[in-house]
Amino acid sequence: MTDRKDPAKSSSKDPAPAEKGAGSAKQSMGGPSAKPRAARPKRSLLERAATALGSGTSSDDAGVRNLAAADRLDAKVDATEALVAAIPENVNKPAEYALRGKVPQPPQGATAKPENLDATASTITESNESEKNGAKAAPGENLNQGPLQKHRADSLGRALTTNQGVPVGDNQNSLRAGLRGPTLLEDFILREKITHFDHERIPERVVHARGSGAHGYFECTEDITALTKAAPFAKVGKRTPVFVRFSTVAGERGSADTVRDTRGFAVKFYTDEGNWDLVGNNMPIFFIQDPMKFPDVVHAVKPEPHHQMPQASSAHDTFWDFISLMPESTHHIMWQMSDRAIPRSFRTMQGFGVHTFRLVNEAGQATLVKFHWTPVLGTHSLDWDEAVKIAGADPDFHRRDLWEAIEGGAFPEYLLQIQTFTEEEAEKWSFDVLDPTKIVPEELVPLRTVGRLVLNRNPDNFFAETEQVAFCTQHVVPGIDFTNDPLLQGRNFSYLDTQLSRLGGPNFHEIPINTPVAQIHNNQRDGFHRQTINRGRVNYEPNSLAGGCPFQAGARGFASVAERLLAQQASTEPTKLRGKPEKFADHYTQARLFWASQTPIEREHIARAFRFELTRVQTQAIRERVVRMIRNVDEALAA
Numbered sequence: 001m002t003d004r005k006d007p008a009k010s011s012s013k014d015p016a017p018a019e020k021g022a023g024s025a026k027q028s029m030g031g032p033s034a035k036p037r038a039a040r041p042k043r044s045l046l047e048r049a050a051t052a053l054g055s056g057t058s059s060d061d062a063g064v065r066n067l068a069a070a071d072r073l074d075a076k077v078d079a080t081e082a083l084v085a086a087i088p089e090n091v092n093k094p095a096e097y098a099l100r101g102k103v104p105q106p107p108q109g110a111t112a113k114p115e116n117l118d119a120t121a122s123t124i125t126e127s128n129e130s131e132k133n134g135a136k137a138a139p140g141e142n143l144n145q146g147p148l149q150k151h152r153a154d155s156l157g158r159a160l161t162t163n164q165g166v167p168v169g170d171n172q173n174s175l176r177a178g179l180r181g182p183t184l185l186e187d188f189i190l191r192e193k194i195t196h197f198d199h200e201r202i203p204e205r206v207v208h209a210r211g212s213g214a215h216g217y218f219e220c221t222e223d224i225t226a227l228t229k230a231a232p233f234a235k236v237g238k239r240t241p242v243f244v245r246f247s248t249v250a251g252e253r254g255s256a257d258t259v260r261d262t263r264g265f266a267v268k269f270y271t272d273e274g275n276w277d278l279v280g281n282n283m284p285i286f287f288i289q290d291p292m293k294f295p296d297v298v299h300a301v302k303p304e305p306h307h308q309m310p311q312a313s314s315a316h317d318t319f320w321d322f323i324s325l326m327p328e329s330t331h332h333i334m335w336q337m338s339d340r341a342i343p344r345s346f347r348t349m350q351g352f353g354v355h356t357f358r359l360v361n362e363a364g365q366a367t368l369v370k371f372h373w374t375p376v377l378g379t380h381s382l383d384w385d386e387a388v389k390i391a392g393a394d395p396d397f398h399r400r401d402l403w404e405a406i407e408g409g410a411f412p413e414y415l416l417q418i419q420t421f422t423e424e425e426a427e428k429w430s431f432d433v434l435d436p437t438k439i440v441p442e443e444l445v446p447l448r449t450v451g452r453l454v455l456n457r458n459p460d461n462f463f464a465e466t467e468q469v470a471f472c473t474q475h476v477v478p479g480i481d482f483t484n485d486p487l488l489q490g491r492n493f494s495y496l497d498t499q500l501s502r503l504g505g506p507n508f509h510e511i512p513i514n515t516p517v518a519q520i521h522n523n524q525r526d527g528f529h530r531q532t533i534n535r536g537r538v539n540y541e542p543n544s545l546a547g548g549c550p551f552q553a554g555a556r557g558f559a560s561v562a563e564r565l566l567a568q569q570a571s572t573e574p575t576k577l578r579g580k581p582e583k584f585a586d587h588y589t590q591a592r593l594f595w596a597s598q599t600p601i602e603r604e605h606i607a608r609a610f611r612f613e614l615t616r617v618q619t620q621a622i623r624e625r626v627v628r629m630i631r632n633v634d635e636a637l638a639a
């Protein structure tokens with residue numbers, strides 16, 4: 001194997017400043033090969049590095065090897081001294097403080113380039129290559145990432161092996177003490193196979209357990225660089241790879257597709273500035289206003305804890321008990337009882353970011369935004385009778401439709417549309433844009449198409465990709481930022497936390513489907529199932545031993561928008577409190593707007609859905625409470 005291009009070899013810089021001679025006070029690198037330095041002729045740092053970087057260290061002759069190693073270690077010490085000396089102090093420290101009222105502006109971290117790459121190496125033996133070791137890490141590159149192809153496997157023409165690569169001679173019979181005797185503990189082939197099988201299931205997602213995924217791309221179709229510097233919108237025509245997972249919320253992993261439920265519409269953009277996840281639903285609003293209520297709404301809709309019924313259905317007492325005590329859920333319930341809750345296919349389903357987010361441009365100016373995905377095929381639903389029959393005849397109806405459409409070349413396509421508005425505009429509206437139970441009506445802010453999403457490749461393996469993908473609302477990139485929507489703030493905590501246990505530890509970002517296409521370089525190491533083999537002895541920042549790397553990005557990095565919405569807070573209001581703003585208290589205006597937007601047949605469907613659900617509720621008082629709730633939307637509907 002040939003060495004990679006090494007800056008130390010091609011450098012024309014005079015290494016003299018780092019050269020201090022054999023007698024200088026240097027840290028000993030130890031080891032039997034470190035001969036007294038005075039015994040060797042003094043040579044320049046570059047010369048010694050050149051010897052060391054040659055193949056000498058892998059010589060069969062121990063004497064040659066020791067000499068080369070001693071020389072090389074010597075050069076490493078000098079190069080390290082030079083590198084560390086190049087960063088004499090932490091010059092960026094003052095920029096961390098708000099001095100004389102100036103807001104801190106994080107600068108890029110201080111860095112220095114090693115004159116000899118051994119200075120930042122974990123070991124000088126890294127150049128002893130082998131079929132397993134391969135070449136040493138290329139400067140600044142994390143090869144653990146990259147296109148998924150290096151993770152794909154195909155067994156054509158290959159014999160069966162164990163997980164250690166040992167050929168399996170007999171895959172039919174376990175090892176026994178005699179043909180009619182007991183099985184031997186020694187049978188590592190049987191034990192490995194059964195042990196793997198025993199652990200093949202991981203916990204399903206606590207919500208959205210049932211899902212189907214596809215690869216594709218997002219293409220920017222309109223220049224919105226005045227609004228955002230986010231990488232997917234950098235240029236009209238730019239394509240960003242994506243992975244999308246559609247899901248139901250309540251049902252377990254094996255439940256039917258066509259149940260009445262909200263659907264997840266989660267998009268992972270693998271941008272060149274890191275992953276951006278837009279983790280949305282097919283309805284533009286949500287049941288609750290505060291994350292404190294999320295476990296409650298999920299407990300209420302999931303199968304009742306005493307007998308685990310019903311599966312993937314909201315038609316039971318606990319759900320309607322909770323909902324009828326939560327007037328803020330009225331708007332979402334209207335959508336949930338509508339045809340929107342039984343989409344015809346994932347291809348004909350809208351998606352919404354739900355929360356108000358922020359777009360941020362190069363100048364750091366922020367604009368409030370709502371995200372919409374609009375299917376090019378139009379939005380279509382099933383009729384309830386169809387949905388019920390299909391659930392029995394083909395529980396995988398949506399998964400199959402998505403798979404077959406992509407396999408057949410009918411690639412699902414959606415437009416990305418945005419509504420953008422300023423904080424000043426939002427302040428004038430009767431509803432609060434931080435309230436996730438409210439839409440921004442299109443009459444107030446029309447939709448603007450800015451891109452398209454095309455799903456053009458099915459996954460190779462459901463478990464490796466669709467099951468192990470980890471979406472998270474806090475995955476944002478420069479150019480996208482959060483607002484104070486309390487539900488969004490709660491979600492930002494929840495996803496990483498749940499994935500730590502679902503995917504078995506803090507390194508699930510290294511599972512191939514979750515790895516960004518942008519390079520990962522930080523000092524987070526260790527933990528279960530670590531894949532990356534980091535080079536060097538430095539795992540902290542600031543440092544000088546690794547030339548300051550990886551250094552903080554400063555202005556190029558993600559920076560949170562300075563909050564303006566705080567300005568709305570009355571000066572008399574305590575700064576720490578539990579509660580909701582007054583505008584959050586209007587639970588019915590938009591529920592009525594939704595009802596008004598429905599055609600007569602759609603209204604009939606909603607009434608029918610309420611009837612079906614409530615006839616499954618056994619407690620009369622809960623039914624009555626729901627009817628009282630519906631009266632706030634429409635008397636005729638409640639009648």
Ligand code: HEM
Nearest residue numbers: 205208245264265266280281286291294354490491494498
């Ligand atoms: C405080 C409110 C919420 C909390 C605490 C919460 C929490 C969770 C959790 C724990 C998961 C499972 C994640 C996993 O195991 O990978 C999940 C999945 C999901 N959530 Fe939420 N969620 C909340 C609200 C919402 C809202 C408002 C939306 C829609 C805008 C949403 C959309 C999704 C989607 C689409 C998934 C499935 C992602 C996938 O396909 O893997 N959630 N949520």
